[in-house]
Amino acid sequence: MRAHCRRMVLLHQPTPFDFGLSIMPSVVLKAGRDKALLRRHPWIFSGAIAEVRNDPKPGDTVALLSSRGETLGWGAYSPTSGIPVRIWSFNPGEHIDPAFFHQRLAAALGRRHDLPALRQTNAMRLVNAESDGLPGLIVDRYGDFLVVQISAAGPELWRATLVDLLNDNVLNAGIWERSDLEVRRKEGLQPRTGLLSGREPPPLVEIHEGAVRFLVDLTQGQKTGFYLDQRHNRARVGAHAAEGDLLNVFAYSGGFGLASLAQGAARVTQVDASEPALALARQNLALNGHEATRAEHVTGNAFDILRRLRDQAARYDMVVLDPPKFAETAAHLPKASRAYKDVNLLGCQLLRPGGLLCTFSCSGHLTTDLFRKIVADAALDAGRQAVVLERLGADADHPVNLAFPEGEYLKGLICRVD
Numbered sequence: 001m002r003a004h005c006r007r008m009v010l011l012h013q014p015t016p017f018d019f020g021l022s023i024m025p026s027v028v029l030k031a032g033r034d035k036a037l038l039r040r041h042p043w044i045f046s047g048a049i050a051e052v053r054n055d056p057k058p059g060d061t062v063a064l065l066s067s068r069g070e071t072l073g074w075g076a077y078s079p080t081s082g083i084p085v086r087i088w089s090f091n092p093g094e095h096i097d098p099a100f101f102h103q104r105l106a107a108a109l110g111r112r113h114d115l116p117a118l119r120q121t122n123a124m125r126l127v128n129a130e131s132d133g134l135p136g137l138i139v140d141r142y143g144d145f146l147v148v149q150i151s152a153a154g155p156e157l158w159r160a161t162l163v164d165l166l167n168d169n170v171l172n173a174g175i176w177e178r179s180d181l182e183v184r185r186k187e188g189l190q191p192r193t194g195l196l197s198g199r200e201p202p203p204l205v206e207i208h209e210g211a212v213r214f215l216v217d218l219t220q221g222q223k224t225g226f227y228l229d230q231r232h233n234r235a236r237v238g239a240h241a242a243e244g245d246l247l248n249v250f251a252y253s254g255g256f257g258l259a260s261l262a263q264g265a266a267r268v269t270q271v272d273a274s275e276p277a278l279a280l281a282r283q284n285l286a287l288n289g290h291e292a293t294r295a296e297h298v299t300g301n302a303f304d305i306l307r308r309l310r311d312q313a314a315r316y317d318m319v320v321l322d323p324p325k326f327a328e329t330a331a332h333l334p335k336a337s338r339a340y341k342d343v344n345l346l347g348c349q350l351l352r353p354g355g356l357l358c359t360f361s362c363s364g365h366l367t368t369d370l371f372r373k374i375v376a377d378a379a380l381d382a383g384r385q386a387v388v389l390e391r392l393g394a395d396a397d398h399p400v401n402l403a404f405p406e407g408e409y410l411k412g413l414i415c416r417v418d
C-alpha cells in the first residue's frame with residue numbers, strides 16, 4: 001500500500017512532458033524541419049524555427065518541440081546567432097544541470113583515457129565541442145595548465161559550473177580562458193580572456209610530443225596556444241624526413257620543422273607571416289638542442305616568399321604547406337580554392353624530382369575530394385606527376401562525431417612528386 005502511494009506521488013510530479021512545458025522556454029520547429037535533428041545533428045538553423053516561446057535569454061536551456069508538440073531534446077538558445085539552438089541532448093527526459101555536464105565531461109575524458117596518440121605527450125584536447133556533445137566548448141591541456149575556449153552562448157552561461165567540474169575531475173595548476181574568437185560576436189558575446197582558477201600560467205609553458213619539445217604561449221599564442229590537431233601529422237612528416245632539406249610553410253612555432261629535424265632532416269626553412277610565431281620557432285630550435293645553422297626563419301607572406309624561392313631556383317626534398325583556413329564560409333570557397341591551388345602549385349615547383357609534398361587544408365567547407373582535385377590540378381600545372389602516399393586528418397584527441405560532419409575540417413596528403 002505504501003509503495004503504491006509513493007508511486008502515485010511520483011506520477012504527479014510535474015515533468016517537462018506535461019504542464020511544465022507551458023512555462024518552459026521552448027523552440028518549436030517548422031513542420032518537416034526536424035530531419036537533421038532526428039539524425040542527431042546538433043545545430044538548429046534559424047530557417048527551421050517556427051516559434052520561440054516563453055522568452056528565453058541567451059544561453060538558456062530550451063525544449064525543442066516538433067510541429068506536433070513532441071519534445072525532441074534540449075538545447076542552448078542564442079538569439080543573435082545563425083544557429084539559434086545548439087543541442088545539448090536528444091533525450092527528452094534529460095535535465096540540463098551540473099550532473100549532465102559532469103557526465104558529458106567524464107565521457108570526453110573517458111574517450112581519451114587510453115588513446116595511444118596521447119601516451120607520448122602532455123598536451124592534448126580534452127573536450128572537442130560538438131563532437132564531445134558539448135557544443136561551443138573546447139578544453140585543451142598543456143602540461144599542468146588547462147585552456148578553456150567558449151564560442152557559444154550555452155557554455156558561456158555554464159562557465160562557473162564547467163570550471164568547477166574541470167577542477168573536480170582534471171588535475172591542474174590553473175585554468176586560463178582564451179575566448180577571444182571572432183565567432184563570439186555572432187553570438188552577441190564579447191572576447192574574454194583571463195584566469196578562471198588556480199595559478200596564472202607562466203609566459204611560456206613547455207610541452208612535448210614524443211622527444212620533441214615546444215614552448216607554448218597560452219595567453220597570446222594562436223588558437224589556444226598550439227595546433228594540437230596536427231600532432232600525428234607532425235610525426236608522419238618527421239618519419240619521412242631523414243637527411244633531407246625541408247621547406248615548412250605556414251610554420252607557426254616550427255612544429256613540422258622540429259619534428260623533421262628530430263628525425264634526421266638536414267635543414268629546415270621555416271616560413272610564417274607572424275614574427276612572434278617565428279621567434280618562438282627559434283626558441284624551440286634551441287630548446288631541442290639543434291645548431292642554429294640547421295634552420296632558417298623567413299618572415300613574410302608565404303605566396304611572395306615561395307615565388308621568390310622558385311625564381312631563385314631553390315629546391316627541397318620536402319615541402320610542408322599548412323595554411324590558415326582560407327575558406328571561412330562556403331561563399332569564400334572559389335577564392336579559397338584558387339589560393340590552395342596557387343600555394344600547392346608553388347609547392348610542387350619547389351620540389352626536387354621524387355620529393356614529398358605534405359599539404360593540408362583546415363577549411364571545413366573544402367571537401368576532401370575537392371582538396372584532392374586542387375592538389376591534382378596543381379601538380380598537373382607544374383608538369384609533375386604526383387602519387388598519394390598518405391591521407392591524413394586530425395589526431396584522435398579531436399574525435400569527429402559522425403552525426404556532425406562539420407567536425408571533420410582538417411585534411412592532408414603526403415604526395416610523392418616525380
Ligand code: SAH
Nearest residue numbers: 227250251252255272273274301302322324
Ligand atoms: N603548421 C603549424 C600551424 C600553422 S597555422 C603547426 O604545426 O603548428 C597557420 C600559420 O599560417 C599561422 O602561423 C599564421 O601565422 C600563418 N600565416 C597566415 N597567413 C599567412 C601568409 N599569408 N603567409 C605566411 N604565413 C601565414
